[in-house]
Amino acid sequence: MSFISINNVWKSYGDNQVLERLNLNVEQGEFVSMVGASGCGKSTFLNLLLGREQVSKGSISLDGELLKSEPDAERGIVFQKYSVFPHLTALQNVMIADEFSQAKLVGWTFGRRKKAIKQKALEFIEAVGLTPAINQYPHQLSGGMQQRLAIAQALMKSPKVLLLDEPFGALDPGIRSDMHTLIRDIWQKNKLTIFMVTHDIKEGFELGSRLWVFDKLRDDPHAPQAYGAQVTFDIPLRSHAQKQQAQQLIKQVGTQSS
Amino acid sequence: MKKLMNIKPSKALAIFLSILPFVLIFFVYWGASSERLAENPNDKLLPSFEQIYKAIDRLALTENKRTGEYLFWQDTSASLYRISVGISLSAVTGLTIGLLTGLIPLARSGLSPLITFISLVPPMAILPILFISFGLGELAKIMLIFIGTAPVMIRDMQSRVLQLPAEQLIKAQTLGASSWLVAIRVVLPQILPRLLASMRLSLGAAWLFLIAAEAIAAQEGLGYRIFLVRRYLSMDVIFPYVIWITLLAFLMDYLLRKTSERAFPWYHSIESGK
Numbered sequence: 001m002s003f004i005s006i007n008n009v010w011k012s013y014g015d016n017q018v019l020e021r022l023n024l025n026v027e028q029g030e031f032v033s034m035v036g037a038s039g040c041g042k043s044t045f046l047n048l049l050l051g052r053e054q055v056s057k058g059s060i061s062l063d064g065e066l067l068k069s070e071p072d073a074e075r076g077i078v079f080q081k082y083s084v085f086p087h088l089t090a091l092q093n094v095m096i097a098d099e100f101s102q103a104k105l106v107g108w109t110f111g112r113r114k115k116a117i118k119q120k121a122l123e124f125i126e127a128v129g130l131t132p133a134i135n136q137y138p139h140q141l142s143g144g145m146q147q148r149l150a151i152a153q154a155l156m157k158s159p160k161v162l163l164l165d166e167p168f169g170a171l172d173p174g175i176r177s178d179m180h181t182l183i184r185d186i187w188q189k190n191k192l193t194i195f196m197v198t199h200d201i202k203e204g205f206e207l208g209s210r211l212w213v214f215d216k217l218r219d220d221p222h223a224p225q226a227y228g229a230q231v232t233f234d235i236p237l238r239s240h241a242q243k244q245q246a247q248q249l250i251k252q253v254g255t256q257s258s
Numbered sequence: 259m260k261k262l263m264n265i266k267p268s269k270a271l272a273i274f275l276s277i278l279p280f281v282l283i284f285f286v287y288w289g290a291s292s293e294r295l296a297e298n299p300n301d302k303l304l305p306s307f308e309q310i311y312k313a314i315d316r317l318a319l320t321e322n323k324r325t326g327e328y329l330f331w332q333d334t335s336a337s338l339y340r341i342s343v344g345i346s347l348s349a350v351t352g353l354t355i356g357l358l359t360g361l362i363p364l365a366r367s368g369l370s371p372l373i374t375f376i377s378l379v380p381p382m383a384i385l386p387i388l389f390i391s392f393g394l395g396e397l398a399k400i401m402l403i404f405i406g407t408a409p410v411m412i413r414d415m416q417s418r419v420l421q422l423p424a425e426q427l428i429k430a431q432t433l434g435a436s437s438w439l440v441a442i443r444v445v446l447p448q449i450l451p452r453l454l455a456s457m458r459l460s461l462g463a464a465w466l467f468l469i470a471a472e473a474i475a476a477q478e479g480l481g482y483r484i485f486l487v488r489r490y491l492s493m494d495v496i497f498p499y500v501i502w503i504t505l506l507a508f509l510m511d512y513l514l515r516k517t518s519e520r521a522f523p524w525y526h527s528i529e530s531g532k
Contacts, residue, residue, distance in 0.1 A: 075432055108443075
């Protein structure tokens with residue numbers, strides 16, 4: 001039994017078939033990058049994993065159990081934006097994660113418990129390099145710093161799966177490569193299982209231990225919504241040789257189709 | 259020469275320009291008043307500043323010989339009590355119901371159509387019902403302010419909750435929050451500054467309903483006094499009362515704004531950055 005197994009998953013909105021016949025298995029500690037054209041269903045797939053959308057047919061199981069049908073603490077998420085709370089400082093934004101679980105009624109902790117949470121939050125803030133900004137509000141932080149904060153928040157719950165929805169899409173190239181280093185570090189240190197949606201195929205190659213390409217295998221030009229996308233390439237990227245091989249493959253496909 | 263739309267006044271000029279209209283009105287009134295009084299010393303329409311001062315002195319600075327009270331301050335406190343209780347009730351109701359219907363789809367389905375319906379009932383049209391059911395005392399006046407302003411606030415708060423990015427609410431859930439915790443730690447603090455803004459906007463309507471209710475049935479109050487002395491054409495009382503009401507409205511607005519800026523600095527720096 002794999003850590004995450006996706007059994008014959010279909011997803012449609014009315015007549016619009018978005019995903020079809022997905023049969024995939026993911027082991028703990030894998031970093032799956034998902035690429036594909038806009039509207040190919042990779043974000044929909046992420047939302048299925050998140051619990052924000054439900055499968056139309058088939059099933060997804062996590063750690064041997066069916067995936068819960070609403071977002072919960074098992075799956076962390078970092079969106080492209082709006083991931084952090086604008087009314088809380090950076091430190092409060094990270095602390096709130098544990099205050100949710102430890103103060104179920106009042107939502108705030110005090111005294112010794114608060115101190116312990118603060119200590120833990122400060123560690124994660126340091127891990128993402130935000131220590132100098134703990135007392136600033138998100139609007140005072142740059143885009144890259146806000147994403148670092150969102151990552152620190154998600155790490156507080158030690159989620160079984162971390163989902164990244166184009167997390168670096170809105171960042172400058174220089175900052176983006178810093179973030180790549182950061183997320184790779186965090187992935188290896190915390191032995192996380194990560195799914196990342198990205199538009200940037202280079203980013204997908206660089207970061208993942210496995211790359212999924214979403215595309216439609218069947219296409220009816222008269223009814224473009226009749227068939228959904230599948231994972232057309234499932235490329236392992238664990239070693240350097242594999243990466244090069246994969247890049248070659250992409251080049252070949254590129255020349256064939258053009 | 260720059261284009262007109264690009265010429266910005268210096269600070270001194272800006273202050274001068276903003277005071278100018280007030281000064282002009284003052285002198286126009288003075289001129290018109292003295293002219294009418296020169297023709298007919300008993301004219302009541304445009305009283306002189308001296309007459310106005312005497313009226314203020316009589317109502318605000320001299321105690322009533324029979325009751326030992328100061329009418330002006332009695333009116334002020336009665337009106338302020340009604341409007342502040344009314345608008346506070348509206349705010350509390352708007353916040354709780356708006357948060358509920360904004361965050362919980364079940365509550366929204368159940369309550370939203372009703373709230374929309376109620377908000378379209380003209381409050382003045384049901385004033386007789388209020389007087390009949392709540393009597394002529396304080397309650398009916400407070401209820402009028404409440405009914406006039408609460409539905410708008412509920413709808414405003416609901417739409418503010420719905421405007422929060424879905425990402426935030428999902429993020430909170432992935433951090434382990436229940437519906438209740440999302441409500442009190444994520445949604446509530448973010449709509450509180452908007453509630454204060456909503457209260458500021460509702461103040462105009464609240465004063466309207468207050469004065470209307472006082473004009474119809476009351477024993478004291480700023481609106482009551484104005485409508486009472488109207489029978490004697492006492493413009494010397496009406497003018498200062500109207501200016502006083504305007505000042506009070508301004509002051510309440512100012513206090514709400516300052517409170518909001520003090521309590522929610524993050525909100526105001528995001529808003530001013532937009």
